[in-house]
Amino acid sequence: xxxxxxxxxxxxxxxxxxxxxxxxxxxxxxxxxxxxxxxxxxxxxxxxxxxxxxxxxxxxxxxxxxxxxxxxxxxxxxxxxxxxxxxxxxxxxxxxxxxxxxxxxxxxxxxxxxxxxxxxxxxxxxxxxxxxxxxxxxxxxxxxxxxxxxxxxxxxxxxxxxxxxxxxxxxxxxxxxxxxxxxxxxxxxxxxxxxxxxxxxxxxxxxxxxxxxxxxxxxxxxxxxxxxxxxxxxxxxxxxxxxxxxxxxxxxxxxxxxxxxxxxxxxxxxxxxxxxxxxxxxxxxxxxxxxxxxxxxxxxxxxxxxxxxxxxxxxxxxxxxxxxxxxxxxxxxxxxxxxxxxxxxxxx
Numbered sequence: 001x002x003x004x005x006x007x008x009x010x011x012x013x014x015x016x017x018x019x020x021x022x023x024x025x026x027x028x029x030x031x032x033x034x035x036x037x038x039x040x041x042x043x044x045x046x047x048x049x050x051x052x053x054x055x056x057x058x059x060x061x062x063x064x065x066x067x068x069x070x071x072x073x074x075x076x077x078x079x080x081x082x083x084x085x086x087x088x089x090x091x092x093x094x095x096x097x098x099x100x101x102x103x104x105x106x107x108x109x110x111x112x113x114x115x116x117x118x119x120x121x122x123x124x125x126x127x128x129x130x131x132x133x134x135x136x137x138x139x140x141x142x143x144x145x146x147x148x149x150x151x152x153x154x155x156x157x158x159x160x161x162x163x164x165x166x167x168x169x170x171x172x173x174x175x176x177x178x179x180x181x182x183x184x185x186x187x188x189x190x191x192x193x194x195x196x197x198x199x200x201x202x203x204x205x206x207x208x209x210x211x212x213x214x215x216x217x218x219x220x221x222x223x224x225x226x227x228x229x230x231x232x233x234x235x236x237x238x239x240x241x242x243x244x245x246x247x248x249x250x251x252x253x254x255x256x257x258x259x260x261x262x263x264x265x266x267x268x269x270x271x272x273x274x275x276x277x278x279x280x281x282x283x284x285x286x287x288x289x290x291x292x293x294x295x296x297x298x299x300x301x302x303x304x305x306x307x308x309x310x311x312x313x314x315x316x317x318x319x320x321x322x323x324x325x326x327x328x329x330x331x332x333x334x335x336x337x338x339x340x341x342x343x344x345x346x347x348x
Contacts, residue, residue, distance in 0.1 A: 033322055033348060034329035035338045036169055037061035038301050039080060043333035045136050046121045047087065048078045049143035050154055057158050057166055061335040063206065064155060066170040068148055070183050075111040076148035076192055082106055082174050085125045088117040088145065107181050111147070119143040132305060148189065152196050167204035171231070175214040176240055186214055190224050200225050201262075206298075208265050212257075213242040219260050229298065230257050231265040232286075254289040263296030263328070271299050272325055274310040281324035291326065300331035302338070315341060322348035 040052030041059055048067060056064050068076045084090040085104040090097070093116060098104050103125070106114065120141040122131045130138045146154075152168065159165055170189060178185040190207075198205040208229040209215045218224045235245050247253040249270060257264060271287035290297050302321070304314050311317035314334070318341045321327045332338050342348055 032328055033342055034062040034298070035060075035335050035342070036063040036065060036298060036329055036331045037335040038065055038331040038333050039067065040064060041333070041335055043132075043135060043304060046119050046141075046143055047080060048146070049119050050146050050151065051143055053146075053151060053154060054158070056335050057155065059336040060339050061166065062329070063167040063169040063204075064151075065331065066148060066151055066168060067173055068170050068185070068189050069106045069173045070178055070185050070188060071109060071111045071114055072107055073110045074183055074188060076185075076189055077106060077111065077114060078146050078148060078151055079106055079173075080122075082177055083125075084109070084114070084117065087122050088119050089141070090117055093117060107178070107183065114145050117145060119145055134305060148192055149196075152192075156196070165204055167206070168198065169206045169208065172207065172209045172211075172214065172218075174240075175209065175211050186218050187222060190218065190222050193224075193226065198226055201227060203227070206263065211240040211243055212248060213240070216260055227263070228261040229263045229265045229296070230261045231300075232270060233267060249284075249286045251285065251289045254286065254293050254295070258293040258295055261295070263298055264290055265298050265300060265331070266290075268299040268302065268308060268321075271297060271327065272308075272310075272320055274308075275316075275320065279316075281320035283325050287325060287327070296328045298329040298331060299327060302330050302332040302334075304334045304337055314338075318342075318348070319345075 037056030039047035040049065041055040042052055045052040045055055053064050066078050067080045069079050069082050071077055082105055083103050084106050090104045097108060118141040120138045121136045123129060123138055124131060148170065155166055155168060172186050172189050175185050193199065193205065197203060203226045206227045206229050207218065207224065208231050210231040210233055212230060215228060215230050219228055230248065232248050233239065233245050239245055248257060266286060271284050273282040273284055276282050287297060302317060307317055314337050318338060321330055330338060
């Protein structure tokens with residue numbers, strides 16, 4: 001046990017020191033272009049682990065993302081979705097706890113039970129095959145599921161010790177599901193954020209959600225005063241009840257969102273269709289409408305190992321995003337590469 005704790009501590013420390021050593025600075029929180037570490041530096045370490053978050057901090061991301069779900073005892077924990085079985089060993093440790101659909105839900109486990117699990121690189125639940133084969137080896141599982149407060153302590157602690165001001169970017173996951181299970185995830189998460197000072201427009205945080213009804217509730221019913229972002233998916237993915245992504249992508253939808261939120265988080269193809277004949281970004285009507293409405297635009301997700309079809313490399317993609325389209329920030333699994341691009345292209 002002591003050895004494992006030492007290994008985990010070493011991962012955090014080495015991540016910060018190596019990534020930060022001689023690394024260029026990205027934008028600070030007051031500048032226009034921001035680097036958002038998608039699930040941390042998830043291109044290098046398993047997503048949503050404290051190691052991945054520390055590495056992203058060392059790589060000088062401006063914001064670090066947290067996907068938040070609730071445990072059985074109502075504690076906000078950091079997982080990409082409501083399931084445990086594609087990033088942990090829950091099926092081995094609790095084989096009898098799957099639901100009828102064969103999945104293991106975080107909300108069926110107490111925090112103490114979740115803390116017994118080992119987190120690995122994401123794999124497919126049916127085959128066990130690693131989703132990104134060239135990323136951190138799945139067999140090197142030395143990580144645990146963090147709570148939202150643990151992650152806030154890590155980031156605020158590093159802000160204190162480094163003198164920087166890296167922000168947080170929590171997503172409230174599947175509020176309708178949590179409501180069906182008897183829990184109010186939005187209220188729970190907002191309470192934690194307000195406790196830690198993320199409660200006003202100047203707070204270095206964005207709160208995001210795919211559920212448009214819930215986003216409006218967070219602003220109007222829960223009276224959250226911090227910065228809000230409406231995430232935009234595709235209806236074919238299965239939109240939450242009361243959310244029509246086709247409408248939200250329209251000029252009228254953008255205008256409606258602008259009355260409630262500070263920015264939007266669209267899927268990257270929803271703002272850049274590809275490149276023109278002269279190799280510049282083709283901007284979508286959604287992007288143009290959002291910029292005219294003075295909404296911040298933070299698309300997801302740029303991955304060096306899964307680039308858009310129109311981008312031959314990261315530099316081509318980043319030029320299109322920042323220089324051609326004038327987008328405000330980008331979610332990325334590889335924050336170091338975006339930081340490097342912005343440092344060497346200050347006019348972007």
